[in-house]
Amino acid sequence: MQVTEITPRARAAARILAGSARQLKDAALVSMAQALLANTDAVLGANRLDVERARQSGTPEAMIDRLSLSAERIAGMAKGLRDLAALADPVGQVVRGWDLPNGVHVDQRRVPFGVVGIIYEARPNVTADAAGICLKSGNATLLRGSSSALESNRAVVTALRCGLEDAGLPSDAVNLVEGGHETTQQMMAARGQIDVLIPRGGAGLIRTVVEDSQVPVIETGTGNCHLFVDASADRALALRVILNAKTQRPSVCNALETLLVHRQIAASFLPAAVDALREAGVTVHGDEASVAMDERIVPAGEHEYEAEYLSLDLACRVVDDLDAAVAHIRRYSTGHSETIITNDLASQRRFTSEVDAAAVLVNTSSRFVDGGEFGFGAEIGISTQKLHARGPMGLTEMTTTKYVLTGEGQVRA
Amino acid sequence: MQVTEITPRARAAARILAGSARQLKDAALVSMAQALLANTDAVLGANRLDVERARQSGTPEAMIDRLSLSAERIAGMAKGLRDLAALADPVGQVVRGWDLPNGVHVDQRRVPFGVVGIIYEARPNVTADAAGICLKSGNATLLRGSSSALESNRAVVTALRCGLEDAGLPSDAVNLVEGGHETTQQMMAARGQIDVLIPRGGAGLIRTVVEDSQVPVIETGTGNCHLFVDASADRALALRVILNAKTQRPSVCNALETLLVHRQIAASFLPAAVDALREAGVTVHGDEASVAMDERIVPAGEHEYEAEYLSLDLACRVVDDLDAAVAHIRRYSTGHSETIITNDLASQRRFTSEVDAAAVLVNTSSRFVDGGEFGFGAEIGISTQKLHARGPMGLTEMTTTKYVLTGEGQVRA
Incomplete structure (x- = not known):
């Protein structure tokens, strides 16, 4: 038909x-x-x-x-x-x-x-x-x-x-x-x-x-999701969240695709992260600065920041500060889920306020951005647009509204 | 620029x-x-x-x-x-x-x-x-x-x-x-x-x-708004609401454009309505049945039901029952504001449930479908679509939402 x-x-x-x-x-x-x-x-x-x-x-x-x-x-x-x-x-x-x-x-x-x-x-x-x-x-x-x-x-x-x-x-x-x-x-x-x-x-x-x-x-659905490790981050917590977001189910839209690391901690944090990621089967692709800090990182071009890998690959970049992280996210984000790992209240406030996405996460895994995890019971998809519904869409998001006005003959003056 | x-x-x-x-x-x-x-x-x-x-x-x-x-x-x-x-x-x-x-x-x-x-x-x-x-x-x-x-x-x-x-x-x-x-x-x-x-x-x-x-x-904004006078309607109330909805400000989207009258009361109600409408300067255009009941009604073709007059003109039609009224509205409505005048609870329930519009009104004027009248304080327009906002849009409707998730290292199992 x-x-x-x-x-x-x-x-x-x-x-x-x-x-x-x-x-x-x-x-x-x-x-x-x-x-x-x-x-x-x-x-x-x-x-x-x-x-x-x-x-x-x-x-x-x-x-x-x-x-x-x-x-x-x-x-x-x-x-x-x-x-x-x-x-x-x-x-x-x-x-x-x-x-x-x-x-x-x-x-x-x-x-x-x-x-x-x-x-x-x-x-x-x-x-x-x-x-x-x-x-x-x-x-x-x-x-x-x-x-x-x-x-x-x-x-x-x-x-x-x-x-x-x-x-x-x-x-x-x-x-x-x-x-x-x-x-x-x-x-x-x-x-x-x-x-x-x-x-x-x-x-x-x-x-x-x-x-x-x-x-x-x-x-x-398309999710080019980032995670920024702030200078103040709890490193063990950061590693745990990165591994979960990247490897728990790499093929889905809320999986991690790009890791941004604050320059101040990059030289010590990156090698530890690469250890853990490689052990989990992840290939890390990075910019010149990150390759200089760990030669196991595969050199990456600009275009790799645009890719939604959906595989055991992770792009990585060393950034000067939170502003640079937000600027990178602003440029490459698809507006799905963006994460900061930090112990600094000002960084948390600025990141959650300045990053424009369906979900912004602090010290937890983007894998939670999901109708089931949110307790919606059902999910038709994850909206990455701004009109109507943004983020996981359950039954409520599959409705619109109607105004019903009931009177006894009132008219407008 | x-x-x-x-x-x-x-x-x-x-x-x-x-x-x-x-x-x-x-x-x-x-x-x-x-x-x-x-x-x-x-x-x-x-x-x-x-x-x-x-x-x-x-x-x-x-x-x-x-x-x-x-x-x-x-x-x-x-x-x-x-x-x-x-x-x-x-x-x-x-x-x-x-x-x-x-x-x-x-x-x-x-x-x-x-x-x-x-x-x-x-x-x-x-x-x-x-x-x-x-x-x-x-x-x-x-x-x-x-x-x-x-x-x-x-x-x-x-x-x-x-x-x-x-x-x-x-x-x-x-x-x-x-x-x-x-x-x-x-x-x-x-x-x-x-x-x-x-x-x-x-x-x-x-x-x-x-x-x-x-x-x-x-x-x-486009509003081809209808008003259905049910057999059980309070006629004086109906006339008051019709006049207000048509003449209080004819050039706006929530003004009345088509009057539907239940056949059971049309022969007596229509001439009274035409009296009042003509006195207010309104030209009534109608189908054969309504012209037969009042010769002051100007014969109207099908296409006049599609028009958003935005002037002192009103289309009119005699309908067999509520089902016929709803069917007419379903065909010609732009989904803005639709009104029933009734004293019957079942008719009210069915009309408000079956008519698909931003606003459905019972016994009151569609002129109230307005951000100012709703108490929104400001209005950017009246949405006639179903996504995001439907009906008058105030400040709230000019925003989207963002989910912020805050944790202490939780990961997904």
């Missing part, structure tokens, strides 16, 4: 969802989980076709692993849907309310966006995840997954739609968009039909959507 | 503003007001040039009135700036804060956007207004006014910049963008340099910015 055929059906479903009480949505999530489990064999069979095609076209093993489903992973997807049912419903919450001087009562209420478009890459578990988060927040979805996961996504969406119908909600609340790049274009042009687009994936995908979409976009 | 030359200076100023305490910003607002008053003659002289040129090019009187400044209007602009100094500062407010289970403390704080671009039409008082609201919320501005108000805007901005410098804040916090349509294009392309664009003006301007901008946009 064309995007233009799907959107009116999704909008009709969204209207029903917007008026559905929490218990109905929760029952649907449980029913979707059951349907997914009941169709495990069908989903695994479909997934085998995707994996086979990927192997034949020479896809790297890491990508194949992300694409591959197992009975366990499907059970995990089902559990994710059940967990959503247990979370509070943001819809209907009154954000604030007050009386105008003339007695008109004003309520600002949370309401769903309506229709949410998600454009994402290989992992088929995102399909169930995103559909579930949108459903719980009262939104219908258009899911535009990667063509490499098409068979898997078809099987997952078929199961989810069965679950919705069993629970008495319209199956058009969850829609898979099939087809080539022209379907992404159609989604980006569907202003007024799709209320918001969320791209999830690599930097290239996100840039395309952000630049070309006429539908409002929530930009997620 | 080119936009590309202005933005780095504005960004540098924005960094200073973001770290400026409220008292400094308030002193600057007062100083800007003083400078504006002290330069009344210069501003009036510049304005005369604009008005003369407008007259020569045959501009309609209504537009000339909007363009014209007087000593009184300048005093009003100065008072607006002083009033802003008295309002609470949203920057630094903690929206929420909590401890993670491991003791890391999380604060979500309000921070300025950074650099805000305003693209607006004729009225030069917007120049002082927008600059003041942005300054109070810690943002630097690029003001791209109409070329027809260029001399006036230059004189106003020169005064405001003097006021800023006198108060010890950088004059680059407020910048006038001069030049033709290419400057609007440059602003829309300045992704990463301008944090948000707000178009203020006619539907054409807003559409262009929304469709072409790579910088995130907050869409404001």
Whole structure:
């Protein structure tokens, strides 16, 4: 089906969802989980076709692993849907309310966006995840997954739609968009039909959507994250945090990419850091000053500060002071998560105030910038933009608000 | 100066503003007001040039009135700036804060956007207004006014910049963008340099910015507002609200444009409404059913339901029931303010739930959907979009948030 055929059906479903009480949505999530489990064999069979095609076209093993489903992973997807049912419903919450001087009562209420478009890459578990988060927040979805996961996504969406119908909600609340790049274009042009687009994936995908979409976009995810070791830092603490931020899961957006070290402590701190990092399998790339302090550091060009490695590589630079650290971050940051390790109150205040990012951390790991760690219970992505939501986005961030004014005939003088 | 030359200076100023305490910003607002008053003659002289040129090019009187400044209007602009100094500062407010289970403390704080671009039409008082609201919320501005108000805007901005410098804040916090349509294009392309664009003006301007901008946009203003008179309505109350919403100030976005009347009461209600509306100078345009009930109603085509009249004209339609009213609104609404007049609880519940707009009103006038009436003290516009802010936007809506995480070396397991 064309995007233009799907959107009116999704909008009709969204209207029903917007008026559905929490218990109905929760029952649907449980029913979707059951349907997914009941169709495990069908989903695994479909997934085998995707994996086979990927192997034949020479896809790297890491990508194949992300694409591959197992009975366990499907059970995990089902559990994710059940967990959503247990979370509070943001819809209907009154954000604030007050009386105008003339007695008109004003309520600002949370309401769903309506229709949410998600454009994402290989992992088929995102399909169930995103559909579930949108459903719980009262939104219908258009899911535009990667063509490499098409068979898997078809099987997952078929199961989810069965679950919705069993629970008495319209199956058009969850829609898979099939087809080539022209379907992404159609989604980006569907202003007024799709209320918001969320791209999830690599930097290239996100840039395309952000630049070309006429539908409002929530930009997620690219994280060129920095950590600045101030002269006053507790060095053992700094090493612990650096190792965690870089190696606990290097492939994600809140992992550390560049280490900035205050010149005053660099000569002694850097070799200790390189010891620990190398032991953890990390290659350190640095500027001339850092290479001069430790020859195990690989010389790095300017451009390495722009890279989001997402691997066991770390860029490193010696900086003169906090100002130089902030200036470096200002130049290369993608506005995700930026860290200072310090024991100095003035440095802490200045860094948290002057660094412009979704999250600024003091003496702790950027790996905590995550919806799960924040206690949101669910996360659709991490926004690196300034409008609407900034940082981890949970159910609340998948809603907008509506003012409701109630009077007894008051008019404006 | 080119936009590309202005933005780095504005960004540098924005960094200073973001770290400026409220008292400094308030002193600057007062100083800007003083400078504006002290330069009344210069501003009036510049304005005369604009008005003369407008007259020569045959501009309609209504537009000339909007363009014209007087000593009184300048005093009003100065008072607006002083009033802003008295309002609470949203920057630094903690929206929420909590401890993670491991003791890391999380604060979500309000921070300025950074650099805000305003693209607006004729009225030069917007120049002082927008600059003041942005300054109070810690943002630097690029003001791209109409070329027809260029001399006036230059004189106003020169005064405001003097006021800023006198108060010890950088004059680059407020910048006038001069030049033709290419400057609007440059602003829309300045992704990463301008944090948000707000178009203020006619539907054409807003559409262009929304469709072409790579910088995130907050869409404001077009209001094709409806009022539905339910069968259960108090008729005297309905008439009072209709007259107020249509005639109290017909040229603004929260004025009434289309009246929908429940068929059950239309034959008796419509003639009474037309009596009152005609007496107030309003021409009523209606569908066949309404013309059949009152021949003073001018026959209207479908397209009249799409028009935002902004004049003493009102479209009218007889609808079968609440469902038909909601369906009409769904089709023609611009998502601004939609009203029901009813005494029936079920109708009230359904209308407020099913109508998708920034504001939904029950038994009161849509003219109250306004930052001033809401008690915000200042308004940069009324957002009709769903992302970030929806409805009247005051100082709070001119900020984003930042998460600050503070720990003592906690790492993720």
